[in-house]
Amino acid sequence: MASHLFSIHEYASALSHFIDNAITELKNHQFPLLGKIETVYVESIPHTRSTMPSGEIVESQPLEYRLEFPIELRDSIAGDSSSLIDSIAGAAEQKGHIEMQSMLEYAGRITHAAGTTTDAKGQSISRHLILQMMEKPELEFDKDGYPIIPSEVRHLFHRSSQTCICFTDSRSEHMALVMSGENREKLMQLPPPTDEEMEAFEDLMSRKRKQWNDSRRHRQLS
Numbered sequence: 001m002a003s004h005l006f007s008i009h010e011y012a013s014a015l016s017h018f019i020d021n022a023i024t025e026l027k028n029h030q031f032p033l034l035g036k037i038e039t040v041y042v043e044s045i046p047h048t049r050s051t052m053p054s055g056e057i058v059e060s061q062p063l064e065y066r067l068e069f070p071i072e073l074r075d076s077i078a079g080d081s082s083s084l085i086d087s088i089a090g091a092a093e094q095k096g097h098i099e100m101q102s103m104l105e106y107a108g109r110i111t112h113a114a115g116t117t118t119d120a121k122g123q124s125i126s127r128h129l130i131l132q133m134m135e136k137p138e139l140e141f142d143k144d145g146y147p148i149i150p151s152e153v154r155h156l157f158h159r160s161s162q163t164c165i166c167f168t169d170s171r172s173e174h175m176a177l178v179m180s181g182e183n184r185e186k187l188m189q190l191p192p193p194t195d196e197e198m199e200a201f202e203d204l205m206s207r208k209r210k211q212w213n214d215s216r217r218h219r220q221l222s
Contacts, residue, residue, distance in 0.1 A: 019088060023067075026092035027099075033176050034099055052113040063102050067091040104178065111137075125186040127156055127197045131204055138215070139208040142171055147205050150177035152184075157193055157201040 028035030045062040052058065069091050072083040111117045116136040123129050130153060140148040147154070148171065155166035179187070193201075 019069075022088045023092045023095060026089060027096040030092060031096040031100055033178060034096060034103075036174065036176060050110060050113075052110075052115075054113065054115070056113045058106075058109050058113050060106050063098070065095075065098050067094050125183050125190070127190065127193060127201075130156060131197075131200055134204060134208075139205075139212060141209050141212050145209055146171055147208070148172050148175060150175045152177045152187065156187070156190065157198060159198065160192060 024039070047062070048060045050058045050060075069087050070083070071087060072080075075081070075083040108117075114137075118129075118133045118136060120129060134149070134153075142148060151166045151169075151172055154172065155164065158164055158166055177184075
């Protein structure tokens with residue numbers, strides 16, 4: 001009888017559901033980029049194949065992994081939840097690191113195959129480097145001609161005389177700037193943009209806007 005004391009399905013299912021949700025919510029809080037990705041539950045996960053304009057095919061297989069989740073039975077019997085909370089926190093951090101590493105590795109293969117990567121060649125973070133990075137990929141624009149770029153990047157080229165809506169405007173909410181904490185700190189410490197940097201940004205946006213509009217017209221005619 002003792003071996004079946006805690007085998008009631010409703011209890012086990014409720015506990016499993018709680019732990020799974022807790023790990024996911026904490027992971028998304030610790031790794032905000034992952035929190036922006038919608039979770040969809042499916043019966044099976046297919047392999048994906050992306051064909052680049054060059055003809056190169058980039059494949060991605062389902063990610064399978066296990067998380068360490070130690071539980072102190074004595075604490076559970078005593079009603080002490082501290083070990084359970086520690087295990088949830090540890091599993092959330094493990095899951096976040098695994099998913100981020102997998103996503104960045106796949107994104108790196110996709111951008112390399114598409115020819116949109118930029119070799120910084122040892123350059124430190126600067127507006128000039130950010131502009132170099134934005135030269136290669138196609139940028140999207142909304143119906144008002146507003147560039148859909150990460151808020152942090154938009155703020156880099158924000159004139160001090162203008163009202164800042166870079167972080168409150170929802171038009172770029174699905175975009176994210178992914179970089180290390182060290183580089184992000186350097187980015188935030190950059191001095192205000194010079195007139196030359198602003199002109200370079202506006203020139204780039206003008207060219208990218210034209211490319212975007214031309215590509216949309218081509219797709220509509222096709």
